[in-house]
Amino acid sequence: MSKIVILGAGISGHVAATHLRRKLSKKHEVVVVSPNSNYQWVPSNIWVGIGRMKSEKIIFPLAPLYKKKGIKYKQAKAISFFPEGDKNEDKPYVLAEYVMGENAGQQEKITYDYLINATGPKLNFAATEGLIPGKNKAYSVCTYTHADHAWQGLEKVIQDMKAGKKAKILIGTGHAKSTCQGAAFEYILNVEKELVRHNVRDMAEITWISNEYSLGDFGMDGVLMSYGDMIMKSSDLVEMIFEDRDIKWILGAAVNKIEDGIAHYENLEGEQKSENYDFAMLIPAFSGHGFKAYDKNKNDITEKLFKGFMIVDADYTPKPYEQWTVQDWPETYQNPSYKNIFVPGIAFAPPHTISKPRKSKNGTDIFPAPPRTGMPSGITAKLVAENIIDAIKSGKESLNHKGSMGNMGAACIASAGFGFWKGSGISITTYPIVPDFVKYPDSHGRHLGKTFGAVGLAGHWLKLMLHYAFIYKAKMKPFWWLIPE
Amino acid sequence: MKRISPRMRFRMNNPFLQFFKFIILSVKIMVIVAGGHGGTRESKS
Numbered sequence: 001m002s003k004i005v006i007l008g009a010g011i012s013g014h015v016a017a018t019h020l021r022r023k024l025s026k027k028h029e030v031v032v033v034s035p036n037s038n039y040q041w042v043p044s045n046i047w048v049g050i051g052r053m054k055s056e057k058i059i060f061p062l063a064p065l066y067k068k069k070g071i072k073y074k075q076a077k078a079i080s081f082f083p084e085g086d087k088n089e090d091k092p093y094v095l096a097e098y099v100m101g102e103n104a105g106q107q108e109k110i111t112y113d114y115l116i117n118a119t120g121p122k123l124n125f126a127a128t129e130g131l132i133p134g135k136n137k138a139y140s141v142c143t144y145t146h147a148d149h150a151w152q153g154l155e156k157v158i159q160d161m162k163a164g165k166k167a168k169i170l171i172g173t174g175h176a177k178s179t180c181q182g183a184a185f186e187y188i189l190n191v192e193k194e195l196v197r198h199n200v201r202d203m204a205e206i207t208w209i210s211n212e213y214s215l216g217d218f219g220m221d222g223v224l225m226s227y228g229d230m231i232m233k234s235s236d237l238v239e240m241i242f243e244d245r246d247i248k249w250i251l252g253a254a255v256n257k258i259e260d261g262i263a264h265y266e267n268l269e270g271e272q273k274s275e276n277y278d279f280a281m282l283i284p285a286f287s288g289h290g291f292k293a294y295d296k297n298k299n300d301i302t303e304k305l306f307k308g309f310m311i312v313d314a315d316y317t318p319k320p321y322e323q324w325t326v327q328d329w330p331e332t333y334q335n336p337s338y339k340n341i342f343v344p345g346i347a348f349a350p351p352h353t354i355s356k357p358r359k360s361k362n363g364t365d366i367f368p369a370p371p372r373t374g375m376p377s378g379i380t381a382k383l384v385a386e387n388i389i390d391a392i393k394s395g396k397e398s399l400n401h402k403g404s405m406g407n408m409g410a411a412c413i414a415s416a417g418f419g420f421w422k423g424s425g426i427s428i429t430t431y432p433i434v435p436d437f438v439k440y441p442d443s444h445g446r447h448l449g450k451t452f453g454a455v456g457l458a459g460h461w462l463k464l465m466l467h468y469a470f471i472y473k474a475k476m477k478p479f480w481w482l483i484p485e
Numbered sequence: 486m487k488r489i490s491p492r493m494r495f496r497m498n499n500p501f502l503q504f505f506k507f508i509i510l511s512v513k514i515m516v517i518v519a520g521g522h523g524g525t526r527e528s529k530s
Contacts, residue, residue: 232487240487331524379522402524409517421500427510429517436525450517456497458507462514484519 002028002392005094005112007078009034009062011042011374012345013118015381015485018476021071023389030070033110035077035099037061039474040144043374044467046186048147049281050194051155052418055144058467060475069476075100076108078119081293081305083338085111092340113340114388117310118381120346121286124175130258131174131284137261138174138280141187150281154191157279161200167278170263172209174282176254179219179369181210184283185238186414191281192245193417193424208242208249209263209275209282211366213358215239215249218412219368221355223430224444226452234428237453241416241426250275252358254366255282270361286346286369304337309349311335312342316349321356326406326436328352332399333384339397342388344380346372354434374470375410376433378485379403406434409450413463416455425459428452 004020006013009032020030038059047053066073076096083092091111098106123142125131133140139150157167171188173181188208195201208215216222216234223234242249252268263282264274288308295301305311314330328351335341354370383401390398409431416424429452435445443451473483489497496502 236487240489244489326525329525331526375518383522403522404525406525408522409520411514411518413514422498424497427514429514431517452513454506454510456506457500457503458510461503461507462510465511484515 002113003031003111004029004114004116004388005031005033005110006116006118007033007094008118008120008345008347009036009039010118010120010345010377012120012347012377012381013116014039014474015378016116016118016344016385017071018069018474018480019382019385020389021069022481023385024392026070028392029072031072031074031110031112032062032066033074033076033078033094033096034062035075037063037075037100041467041471041474043463045141045144045147046183046190046415047418048144049139049141049150049154049187050190050418051151052194055148058471059144060471065475074098074108074110078289078291079107081291082109083293083305083341084296086294086296086298092338114391115341116381116384116388117341117343117347118345119289121309122289124285124287127285127287128175128255128258128282131255131282136258137278138258138263138282140284141183141281142283153279154194158195158198158200160278161195161203162198165203167204168276169204169206170209170275170277170280170282171206172250172253172282173211173368174255174258175285176211176256176266176364176366177369178211178283178285179371180283180286180373181212181218181368182371182373182412182414184210184281185218186416187281188247189241189245189414189416189424189426190418192247206247207275208247209253209255209265210249210251211254211368212251213268213356213367214251215242217355217368219353219355219371220430220433221435222444223428223451224446224448225428225430226448227454231448232453234453237426237455241455252360252366254360254364258282266360266362266364266366268358268360268366288349305335305341307349310341310343310347311337312348314349314351316351324352325438326404326432326434329404329406329434331402331404332387333380334399342384344384345377372405373410373412375485376405376408379408382485404434406432406436408433413459413466415460415463417460419460420464421457423460424455424457425461425463427454427459427462
């Protein structure tokens with residue numbers, strides 16, 4: 001009998017738990033440890049943040065589903081890792097603290113045979129002074145509660161505009177090294193569309209602020225793609241859309257301080273500037289959770305497991321951008337020191353960024369961190385689960401399932417406005433996610449046949465279809481496993 | 486700078502044309518995403 005403990009019940013943790021439970025017999029234990037009581041389909045937060053979808057539509061409680069499916073669930077947060085156990089406990093374990101119920105505040109040693117760390121990122125709002133969701137007129141759409149608050153803030157600004165007050169709206173990244181530009185991009189287009197719907201578009205000045213060097217970088221170093229019968233850069237596509245919608249942009253901006261209605265930032269020229277706003281949505285920096293790890297004798301071995309995020313089978317040797325290769329990126333997401341620990345999704349430490357690193361004239365690093373969105377999170381979680389299943393069934397280590405982001409495609413279906421007939425979406429696929437400049441030297445590291453963009457109503461339908469399909473899949477309804485990650 | 490022409494806008498918003506686009510995009514995305522993934526190191530030179 002094996003016991004697999006999964007930390008986190010987001011896209012990655014939940015995908016791993018569901019596949020493990022489906023393919024392993026009930027004599028094996030699957031345990032999910034998460035402080036969150038609900039599963040949330042994060043990509044639809046955008047629509048919650050513009051008031052077009054209720055947050056109840058994108059969440060469901062985990063406990064009843066897990067009980068029904070035979071997955072053990074502990075509503076607790078991981079505190080520290082003991083991958084060798086300790087003097088009193090031979091088995092490796094995670095020390096976790098319950099956050100709800102009668103055991104709230106109590107700590108438990110949760111032992112495991114295999115550990116999947118799918119804790120995702122910490123939303124590090126504290127890295128930017130004054131950036132607190134719902135304060136200083138600045139909001140976030142990173143969680144459904146944040147998105148609810150964002151809609152409350154936006155609704156108030158819309159009412160003010162209807163009363164004749166002009167407004168400035170600022171949307172983008174809230175830190176020099178934020179990632180998830182795609183979410184902010186979706187949000188700015190949806191907000192613009194909503195202002196049109198409310199007949200107040202002419203009352204608003206909308207500005208995109210980002211740590212990207214060029215538009216459409218998205219933390220992926222930009223994309224060269226097929227668009228109809230043309231080949232175009234993602235920067236051209238985004239510029240075309242922003243120009244069409246009268247959205248201004250500020251690039252290479254490291255937002256470093258937020259005051260009530262003022263965003264202060266440094267640009268790549270080293271200038272300190274500020275931008276006033278009446279409503280802002282700024283994506284924070286992501287960081288590791290600050291977990292500690294100890295060996296059997298309680299010596300601190302945190303550096304053996306973590307580099308901010310958790311260490312996996314990547315090549316972390318520091319090297320210049322020109323020497324980066326796809327081979328630097330992990331394939332199996334296995335921790336090299338403790339082979340029974342796997343880290344899919346956003347929780348693994350990337351070897352480096354994907355976008356070219358840039359410094360301001362003051363020496364401040366200003367560039368996006370690498371994105372690891374829903375699709376790669378799901379794919380890496382599934383392959384980790386499959387390797388564990390193979391290992392349990394064969395009785396020996398098995399790493400046959402591999403999925404490097406340098407050999408994996410992804411689709412980004414960005415909503416550009418809600419509405420079954422009036423909506424819009426920007427569909428961008430990229431293959432591979434991490435550009436392979438050796439394989440595809442003439443197309444900025446990407447396969448042009450598999451990297452394409454499309455804009456139109458079909459994109460909205462696609463995003464809506466994915467919303468319903470992935471919630472159906474997450475609820476483990478009949479034949480859920482037929483829906484790919 | 487590229488601009489969205491009236492013809493492009495018509496195509497983007499026309500539900501009839503977009504229905505076919507939806508089918509084509511769904512298939513293309515399925516092929517790319519479900520078309521497999523793997524390692525990279527075996528091909529390292």
